[in-house]
Amino acid sequence: MKRLANFLMLCLLLNFVVVASFFGYVYVHRDTGAVSSALLAGFTSLSPYPVSYAGPQSQESCLDAYCFLKKNTEVCLIERLEDSRYVCGDNTVFLTADSWQNDTVEAVHEFGHALDRYLHGTTVGYYSRQACFSDAYAADCATMQRSFQFDDLFQTQTYRNLAVSDILFAVFFEDTYASRILEASYNTAGVPYWRHEQEYLSKAENRQTEVFADIYTILLSDDEEAKNFLWQNLPACTNCLVRAVEAQVW
Numbered sequence: 001m002k003r004l005a006n007f008l009m010l011c012l013l014l015n016f017v018v019v020a021s022f023f024g025y026v027y028v029h030r031d032t033g034a035v036s037s038a039l040l041a042g043f044t045s046l047s048p049y050p051v052s053y054a055g056p057q058s059q060e061s062c063l064d065a066y067c068f069l070k071k072n073t074e075v076c077l078i079e080r081l082e083d084s085r086y087v088c089g090d091n092t093v094f095l096t097a098d099s100w101q102n103d104t105v106e107a108v109h110e111f112g113h114a115l116d117r118y119l120h121g122t123t124v125g126y127y128s129r130q131a132c133f134s135d136a137y138a139a140d141c142a143t144m145q146r147s148f149q150f151d152d153l154f155q156t157q158t159y160r161n162l163a164v165s166d167i168l169f170a171v172f173f174e175d176t177y178a179s180r181i182l183e184a185s186y187n188t189a190g191v192p193y194w195r196h197e198q199e200y201l202s203k204a205e206n207r208q209t210e211v212f213a214d215i216y217t218i219l220l221s222d223d224e225e226a227k228n229f230l231w232q233n234l235p236a237c238t239n240c241l242v243r244a245v246e247a248q249v250w
């Protein structure tokens, strides 16, 4: 009887691993800035974290920019969500029809890269790699790396915001210990999260570019807790992005 129970437990565990692996696979997103990268993510066992994008609770200027970018950026429809990306050289977003029509988190993030290119000006490149944002990023990172409390974050629901997780893995990329805490915390919580692949993130300028797109993603959402997270932890970056967007006529 005990053997049978052990056998059933093993089957249950295997089932969990198979299901978990499937969700892990589903949440692997490709995302290309100047360099090819992949968003790697953990698996989920909880219900999805509800966030809607490009609605009335979006930051006003960011929403104006989004409407403009949707009309003025090349779009290539793709089959697989994990192939979502932005190619700066062609000013093209690659999105599934669902992402494009329903303004999903993937769509908003990729249009965040299109915004980054637009703010850079006429030549190909990213505003997030210019001095204003670079300096802001360095300042915010220094503060976060000195005093950020992971325990506090995981007491709230904010960590479940995909863009928040992507920001954290970028900011703490060079801190192996903090990265391990983050990874373990997400895996223990069993929620989906975003994280770009290591090789891509090893370049500081790629981290800046992804954090820029993630900040834009949050500003264009109805997740007020995540917006508070931005203003508390990345005030210089968020201010720099918002001011740059507000300075444009959309």
Ligand SMILES: [Zn+2]
Residues within 6 Å of the ligand: 031, 032, 033, 109, 110, 113, 210, 213
């Ligand atoms: Zn990206």
